[in-house]
Amino acid sequence: MGAFVANYEAVGTINNFVPLQDIECFTANAPKPGEAKLPVTLLAPFHTFIMQINLHPVRILLNLQKYGLFGADMKSMCAVLVAMMEREMKRRGEVNEVMAFKYHYLAYVIGEIVKHRDYLNSRRDANQDAKSDFLDLFAKRALKIGKDGTPDYLDALIRECVREFPFRDCTLFRQVVAQMTNRENVAAPLDIVSTAINGQRGFQATVPFCSACGEEKPDKKCSKCKAVQYCDRQCQRLHWFAHKKVCARPSAVPSAEAATTAKEIDSAELNEQLQKLVAG
Numbered sequence: 001m002g003a004f005v006a007n008y009e010a011v012g013t014i015n016n017f018v019p020l021q022d023i024e025c026f027t028a029n030a031p032k033p034g035e036a037k038l039p040v041t042l043l044a045p046f047h048t049f050i051m052q053i054n055l056h057p058v059r060i061l062l063n064l065q066k067y068g069l070f071g072a073d074m075k076s077m078c079a080v081l082v083a084m085m086e087r088e089m090k091r092r093g094e095v096n097e098v099m100a101f102k103y104h105y106l107a108y109v110i111g112e113i114v115k116h117r118d119y120l121n122s123r124r125d126a127n128q129d130a131k132s133d134f135l136d137l138f139a140k141r142a143l144k145i146g147k148d149g150t151p152d153y154l155d156a157l158i159r160e161c162v163r164e165f166p167f168r169d170c171t172l173f174r175q176v177v178a179q180m181t182n183r184e185n186v187a188a189p190l191d192i193v194s195t196a197i198n199g200q201r202g203f204q205a206t207v208p209f210c211s212a213c214g215e216e217k218p219d220k221k222c223s224k225c226k227a228v229q230y231c232d233r234q235c236q237r238l239h240w241f242a243h244k245k246v247c248a249r250p251s252a253v254p255s256a257e258a259a260t261t262a263k264e265i266d267s268a269e270l271n272e273q274l275q276k277l278v279a280g
Helices: 002-015 040-050 057-066 074-089 097-125 134-143 152-163 171-181 189-198 233-243 267-279
Strands: 220-222 263-265
Touching: 040 074, 040 097, 057 097, 057 134, 074 097, 097 134, 097 152, 097 171, 097 189, 134 152, 134 233, 152 171, 152 189, 171 189, 220 233
Parallel strands: 220 263
Antiparallel strands: none
């Protein structure tokens, strides 16, 4: 199985690689008047950001913050991504549908993040939700499970993103739509899109992932139930609103998952900290 995992990671890295010079032409000093522009100071972090393999919207938002892009002009970043998408689809003899689709996806998700941020800021101007954290609110909406057991908003976001892809004659778009409309296909929309961009994974069900952001191989887990894993305390905090409803201590007989070496996160301690934060 290790060979399959390593091969998937290699394919994902190759599929998502972007030469730095492909972005340099979109910096503020390079483009012609009227073209999408990216501040030179954002070139390096933006380059790292667009090569991410994890396409979960929560991870995208976390990476925007991690690379110092959340406070930047995200609308300009969307414009640059759209321009990069169009360039990939208009290359003569070298059309790259995968990267074009990924650029569209990132631009669409960032656009949704901008909409949510602007809405929250407008409410804050009216002295409402002044203490609310945007990351918490966005994660709560993205991770909320509906009555049918699926994340309603997340699935709708991905489907609408695919529907908005402008190059509908390309093979990749038709394949993604065919899978999403196939009633026998039980894969989630996010999994379908991730597979289209990163490639097919073997033994996917055996690979652990963070319950908040979808990052693979997280090294921490809930200390109470041992059933879910997280990248860190921040990811557990973002997912706690949903997990606390089902979290329960395991039976006296330890399971194989409970015996893993992943570090534990004390959910009781986290809950106490959250209560103090709200009270404050």
